[in-house]
Amino acid sequence: MDTSDLADLVPGLMASHPKHAWVVMSGRHGGEDLIVEIHPALAPERRAQVQVFRGAEVYFMDFAGHSSKDFAYEDEDRPEALQGRIELAVRATLGPTRVVLERAGDVIVRSVMVIDPDGPAPDQDMIVTRPVPRVAARLRGQEVTREVLEFPAIKQ
Incomplete structure (x- = not known):
């Protein structure tokens, strides 16, 4: 599983967050980092970014200067790691x-x-x-x- 496979999962993972807007900035092609920007539709200034390095083992979530990471070394763990970073981004942007x-x-x-x-x-x-x-x-x-x-x- 590479970043383009993970990029294909983003629409399904974001479907449970209809009050958020999101865009896949990169990662749809093999060899690119996956970068997803997420923000509440009512507060576009509250942007979080989820990034998966092209090796698909390191997962980051950045919000307001805070950067948090997770790791997934096996293919079966990667969708869960991506989902965890997305969930954290959604919760962080909604506040408090x-x-x-x-x-x-x-x-x-x-x-x-x-x-x-x-x-x-x-x-x-x-x-x-x-x-x-x-x-x-x-x-x-x-x-x-x-x-x-x-x-x-x-x-x-």
Whole structure:
């Protein structure tokens, strides 16, 4: 199974999310990364991107500076990994979602995304994206800045 096979699955996976708009940006041809942009139809500025590298083993979801990844090494696991990234993108874009970005200079060194942060069961996804620059910044006494982005729930 390659990225073009996964691209063929996107319409079926997005069918259960009729309030979202989406487009396959690349990946319909063999040897390309699969890139899918997803956003709520009522809030086109809340874009998430799902990317599958051309080897079809690494799956990313990016939203508001937060990048989350999953892996699938066997063909039978790949549709599920893609579905998981799409589901995460849909939930993140609908909100309520909190994204916390920590930067050393212009480099994001850590990010946390929490879906439904004040709800009964918040779903947290934390990534230390660049541990070496983070440690190096702290050793050099460089300030690591923190930015909190709040995305309220979209009333559909």
